[in-house]
Amino acid sequence: xxxxxxxxxAGRGWTRRGVLAALGAVPAGVLAGCSSGSASASEKTGxxxxxxxxTPANGTARADFATPVTVAVTDGTLASVRVSAADGTxxxxxxxxxxxxxxxxAPPYSGTTYTVTAxxxxxAARRTTFTTKAPGAxxxxxxxxxxxxTSGVGMPVSIDFTHAVTDRAAVEKAITVTSEPxxxxxxxxxxxxxxxxxxxxxxxxxxxxxxxxxxxxxQGADGxxxxxxxxxxxxxxxxxxxxxxxxxxxxxxxxxxxxxATYPVTGGDAEHTTWSGIMxxxxxxxxxxxxxxxxxxxxxxxxxxVPHAQRLTTSGTFVHGNYWASxxxxxxxxxxxxxxxLHDAKxxxxxxxxxxxxxxxxxxxxxxxxxxxxxxxxxxSNGLNGWNLSWAEWRAGSALG
Numbered sequence: 525x526x527x528x529x530x531x532x533x534a535g536r537g538w539t540r541r542g543v544l545a546a547l548g549a550v551p552a553g554v555l556a557g558c559s560s561g562s563a564s565a566s567e568k569t570g571x572x573x574x575x576x577x578x579t580p581a582n583g584t585a586r587a588d589f590a591t592p593v594t595v596a597v598t599d600g601t602l603a604s605v606r607v608s609a610a611d612g613t614x615x616x617x618x619x620x621x622x623x624x625x626x627x628x629x630a631p632p633y634s635g636t637t638y639t640v641t642a643x644x645x646x647x648a649a650r651r652t653t654f655t656t657k658a659p660g661a662x663x664x665x666x667x668x669x670x671x672x673x674t675s676g677v678g679m680p681v682s683i684d685f686t687h688a689v690t691d692r693a694a695v696e697k698a699i700t701v702t703s704e705p706x707x708x709x710x711x712x713x714x715x716x717x718x719x720x721x722x723x724x725x726x727x728x729x730x731x732x733x734x735x736x737x738x739x740x741x742x743q744g745a746d747g748x749x750x751x752x753x754x755x756x757x758x759x760x761x762x763x764x765x766x767x768x769x770x771x772x773x774x775x776x777x778x779x780x781x782x783x784x785a786t787y788p789v790t791g792g793d794a795e796h797t798t799w800s801g802i803m804x805x806x807x808x809x810x811x812x813x814x815x816x817x818x819x820x821x822x823x824x825x826x827x828x829x830v831p832h833a834q835r836l837t838t839s840g841t842f843v844h845g846n847y848w849a850s851x852x853x854x855x856x857x858x859x860x861x862x863x864x865x866l867h868d869a870k871x872x873x874x875x876x877x878x879x880x881x882x883x884x885x886x887x888x889x890x891x892x893x894x895x896x897x898x899x900x901x902x903x904x905s906n907g908l909n910g911w912n913l914s915w916a917e918w919r920a921g922s923a924l925g
Contacts, residue, residue, distance in 0.1 A: 573599060573600065573644070573646075573647055574597050574598070574599050574600030574601075574645075574646075574647050575597065575598045575599055575600075576595060576596070576597055576642055576644065576650050577594075577595070577597075577598075578593075578594070578595050578640050578642065578650075578652045579591075579593065579594045579595075579596075580593070580654040580656075581652070581654065582652035582653060582654065583652075583653065583654065584654040584655065585654075585655050586655070586657035587632070587654045587656045587657065588631075588656070588657070589631055589632055589633060589634040589635075589657065589659075589741055590631050590741070590743075591631055592627050592628040592629070592630065592631050593607055593617070593628040593631075593632055593638070593640065594625065594626065594627050594628070595625070595626040595640065595642045596624065596625050596626075597624050597625075597642075597644050600624075600644045600645060600646070600647065601622070601623040601624060601645045602619060602623050602624065602625075602626055602642065602643070602644060602645070603644060603645045604642070604643050605617065605619075605626040605640070605641070605642045605643075606640070606641045606642075607628060607632070607639070607641075608638065608641075609633070609636050609637065609639075610636075610637055615628045615629075615630070615632055616628065616629045616630070617629050623645075626642070631741070632656050633656065633740060633741060634656050634657065634658055634659050634740075634741050634749065635655075635656060635657070635658040635659075636655070636656050637653060637654070637655040637656075638653065638654055638655070638656070639651060639652070639653050640652045640653070640654070659741070659747075659748075659749035660747055661687070661747055661748040661749070662748065662749055662750065662751045663685050663686045663687035663689075663739075663744055663745075663748055663749070663750055664685070664686050664739070664750070664751055665683040665684070665685050665686075665699070665719075665737060665739060665750075665752060666683065666684045666685075666686065667682065667683045667684075667735060667737075667756065668681075668682045668908075669681075669758045669888060669889065670758065671756040671757065671758065672757065672758065673758045673759070673888070674758070674759045674760070675758060675759070675760060675761065675887065675888050675889030676760070676761060676762075676763070676764055676804070676805065676886075676887050676888065676889030676890035676891065677726040677727045677728070677729065677760055677761075677763045677764075677765075677889065677890075677891065678726055678727075678765075678802070678804040678805075678889050678890060678891035678908070678911060679727070679758075679760070679804065679888065679889025679908065680720045680721060680722040680908055680910055681701050681709075681720065681721040681722070681733065682718070682719075682720045682721075683699070683718070683719045683721075684717055684718050685716075685717045685718070685719070685744065686717075687717075687744060687745060687748050688716040688717055688745060689717065689719075689744040689745060690744070690745040691743060691744055691745065692713055692716075692923035693923040693924060694742055694743060694744065695719070695739065695742060695744050695750070695923075696711050696713075696719060696922065696923045696924055698738045698739050698742045698750065699711070699721075699735070699736065699738070699739070700734075700735075700738075701721040701733065701734070701735050701736070702733070702734050702736070703727070703731050703732065703733045703734070704731065704732045705728065707723040707724070707728075708723060708724065709721050710722070710723075710918060710919050710922050711921075711922050711923070711924070712910060712913070713921050713922070713923060714904070714921070715905070718905070720908075720910050721735075722910055722911070722918065724915045724918075726765075726891065726911075727760040728760070729760060729762050729763050729780065730759075730760060731759070731760040732757060732758075732759055732760075733757065733758055733760065734755055734756070735755065735756040735758075736755050737750075737752040737753065737755070737756070738752075738753060739751065739752045740752060740753040760889075761887060761889075762779060762780055763779070763780050763781070764777065764778070764779050764780075764885065764886065764887075764890045764891070765778050765890070765891045765892075765893065766890070766891070766892045766893070767892075767893045767895065768789060768798075768843075768864050768893065768894045768895065769895050769896050770789075770791040770792075770798060770858055770864075770894065770895070770897045770898075771896035772896070773788060773789055773790060773791070773854070773855045773857070773858065774786060774787070774788060774789060774855060775787045775788075775789045775864070775866070775882070777882065777885065779885075784885070785881065785882070785885070787854075787866050787878040787882060788854040788856075788866075788867070788878070789855070789864050789865060789866055790846070790849065790854050790855075790858055790859050790860055790864075790865045791862075791863075791865075791894075791897060792858060792860050792861065792862040792863070792897065792899070793858050793859050793860065793861075794898070796861040796862045797862065797898045797899035798841065798860070798862050798863070798894055798897040798899055799836075799837060799841055799862070799894060799897065799899050799900075799901070799902035799906075800894045800895060800896075800897045800899050800900065800901050800902065801893070801894060801901035801902045801909065801912045802891060802892075802893050802911040802912050803836040803841070803891070803892050803893070803894065803902060803907060803909050804836070804889060804890070804892070804907065804908040804909060804911070805835065805843075805886060805887070805888055805890045805892065806835050806836070806838075806888065806907050806908045807834070807835035808833070808834050808835075808883070808886070808887075808888060809830075809832075809834075810831070810832065810872055810883075811829050811830065811831050811832075811833070811871075811872050812829075812830055812833045813826075813827065813828045813829070814826075814827050814833070814842075814844075815827075816861065818840065819839065819840035819862075821861060824861065825861065827848070829870065829871070830842075830846075831844070831845035831847065831868045831869070831870070831871070831872030831879055831880075831883075832844055832845035832866075832868060832872055832879045832880060832882070833845070834883065834886060835907070836864075836892055836907060836909075837902060837906045837907040838907050839906050839907075840862070841862055841864075841902075841907075842863045842864070843863065843864040843865075843882070843892055844864075844865060844866070844868075844879070845866055845867070845868025845869075845872060845877070845878075845879025845880065845883070846860075846865035846866065846867065847867075847868050847869055847870040847879075849865065849867075854866065854867045854878075864892075865879075866878040866879040866882055867879060868880060889908075
């Protein structure tokens with residue numbers, strides 16, 4: 525997993541790179557005859573005729589990257605303007621009706637050297653260069669799920685930012701989440717560093733989801749700018765929704781609408797009730813250590829080899845295998861410290877037990893619904909559990925209205 529993902533991790537509205545929206549490319553013969561412009565903001569022909577003013581001025585070493593590039597002409601009109609970076613990409617822009625002013629559609633990128641080639645009608649082309657300054661501080665969004673992965677129908681797109689965001693609208697506008705088949709997808713801010721996206725209901729099986737990050741040079745906070753410009757695609761697999769009824773001490777697994785398994789379980793006891801509500805599997809471990817001290821329960825337990833553990837909340841709720849309780853507990857008593865336990869074998873290699881079978885049938889993004897636990901509904905931000913908010917509540921958390 526790379527540094528842009530989290531374990532268990534819209535644009536400025538401008539088209540920055542693309543074919544120039546002015547009058548086509550400068551003819552090769554004219555470009556070959558161009559000479560470098562002077563360091564002044566005003567580029568003159570040296571004789572009567574058009575006068576060009578390019579902003580940023582020729583030779584500028586730390587140009588502002590938040591302001592569009594402009595080329596103005598007096599005593600004439602513009603035939604074409606091209607603003608290109610060293611990698612060959614161009615900054616799109618357009619002429620005004622009088623063909624006396626060209627303005628880029630978006631500001632230039634930070635830390636980039638550009639060449640401006642401008643040709644007045646009936647005169648030789650002029651060429652200038654400038655370099656934009658680099659931002660002083662930057663941030664990235666670490667996203668989940670992973671690029672190219674396949675997830676269950678409950679998987680949201682969750683983004684954790686490496687710096688607190690104060691301009692939420694600008695950052696949310698710089699991020700798009702689209703799907704095929706298309707559905708409405710809305711963002712919801714859980715904090716200044718976390719933004720999740722989801723549709724109104726679970727994804728349909730077979731959906732392809734694309735996350736578009738256009739954060740480069742978006743100011744998320746005073747003097748802090750994004751750096752990412754990328755697209756990430758992931759896929760939605762089969763639908764698996766499991767319901768845990770802790771009054772009946774039973775889990776029912778449904779795959780694509782059909783019941784595929786029923787398992788006896790044990791949940792949280794009267795002093796350590798299990799969260800109720802809709803939860804999404806956010807991490808999976810064939811075997812892991814669980815210590816009570818990490819969830820505020822002192823030294824009540826320390827189990828180094830819990831098998832088939834699947835995380836449901838950030839605060840420490842798992843559905844996992846349990847080899848240390850007697851088999852008679854499952855289906856008859858709730859005895860755990862808040863997790864949902866299924867009978868399992870030490871080492872996690874016995875395929876005949878429920879803990880093994882449920883783990884093998886599951887994937888990240890699967891939905892687990894807990895009912896009759898005696899506990900309130902889990903907070904939507906505690907894990908990937910935004911489905912506990914109504915659609916109206918979810919939409920209210922968007923910075924875009």
